[in-house]
Amino acid sequence: MLKFDNVALDYGSFRALDGISMHADDGELVVLLGANGAGKSSIFLTTSGLHKAAGGSIRFGERELIGMKPSQIVRSGVIQCPEGRKLFPGMTVLKNLTLGAYVHRADKAGNRRRLDEVMGLFPILDQKKDVPAGSLSGGQQQMVALGRALMARPKVLLLDEPSLGLAPLVVKQVFDVIQQINRTGTTVVLAEQNAFAALRIAHRAYVIESGRIVLEGNRESLMNNEAVRRAYVGG
Structure with a gap:
């Protein structure tokens, strides 16, 4: 399990992540939804050790990732595919x-x-x-x-906006492969603005706004949430 407990991140005087608590169980495909600048990439960069958390804990199994070198985090099996x-x-x-x-x-x-x-x-x-x-x-x-x-x-694959700039047909192909990777047992955490494509393959999802988690639920509950549909899915 990859588990975040009250994680904070500061860029100077700006708090980019504020009390992030979430988890991805072994073998899950978890989606982070949010607009550009909501904090999705900051979560990944902090997990990968490329940004230093201002507080909280990120644990992968029995290991505390905060404070580890990026190379050690990669060796542990937590791999980021960057935006x-x-x-x-x-x-x-x-x-x-x-x-x-x-x-x-x-x-x-x-x-x-x-x-x-x-x-x-x-x-x-x-x-x-x-x-x-x-x-x-x-x-x-x-x-x-x-x-x-x-x-x-990877044991955990962090995918940051893989659909960015791609044609709809190519997006479907990429997401089909992501789902296939997950089905082999790899835990996937997928940060996306393309909520419709992402929720189609997700087990669960979190909605991030201004560095905070404002909503979480399974695929069906978020696809049917009117506020989520208006903001991210359409229709």
Whole structure:
């Protein structure tokens, strides 16, 4: 279980996260809904150790993540796939994927097996493995970003706005893969503005506004919540 207890984060005098308490059970797919700037990325950056919490606790199993180095957090199995993909555009697709396995670089056989699994999920990447990642379409670049995160062998996968800038058909393809990843047993925490697509595959969701959780519930309760529909889903 990944559990947040009263987590706070400050950017100077601005409180970006204020009393965040939530959890993702083993094997769950949990969605964080919220507008741009609501605090979704701040939750992930704090979990990954890239921002220092001002208070509270983030536990993964028996481990307290706050205070750990980012590299230690990655080794523990908590992996972030960042907003904007953050690929190395001049490097080949294969090199970008291989970099995801850096913390497991001594396990060459395991990394080869993992690469085969990633290529099985994204066959187009196998066809384009030797071309620069920056030459791919937006959807294909998102596949590289997902594949790179999977090369790190996540137990918990933090996905930050994977649908951003993608065409609706590509969004469906990406979300189908996310659901498939979750069905293999990987816990997924998905931050999204595209509430309709995200709630379709979620087990539970939290609504974040101004750094606070204002609502939580299962997929059905949030899809049928009138305020959520007006703000995030439409219709």
